[in-house]
Amino acid sequence: MKLTENAVLIIDEEDVSGMYCYRDRDGTDFIDGFKFELQLQDIVVKQGSIASVQFPEEMYNQPEEIKQAVYTAIKELERENG
Template sequence: MQLTEQGILHIDEEDISTMYCYRDRDGMAFDASFLFELQLQELTLSQGSVRAIQFDFEEEEVPHYEERERLVSEVQSAVRTVDTQYDGSIVK
């Protein structure tokens, strides 16, 4: 994960895979795994810091539509636990 100066939170396939691993292997809720991954990557999000989220996947790595919609929703919810001012914007 990376947060740009413009407030774009980049999340790649490896980040998502790791968070799902925490969920599936360790039984962590997705929000908790997101917060844990932020800690591990030493990334601090504050109020108003996230303006949008961009998922950085190669074309062949893009999850099926239904899975992608669930993933987007889970990530948005997790971001809102840290930055309640995040408005749900996604960079396509």
């Protein structure tokens, strides 16, 4: 996962696998798993710091669960961090 200069958050397949791993192994929901991944990679989410999210191509036919968790977590972090 990386945040570009253009405020695009790029999520790769390993990030998604990590969120599934946290859920299956630890019982962590996707939102909390995503927040944890952001912390690990020192990405701070503030209001307007993420303009769009780019998911791996493999996810376009996957359930919306991960995508919704990512967008929800971003909104929550924006509110928390201003």
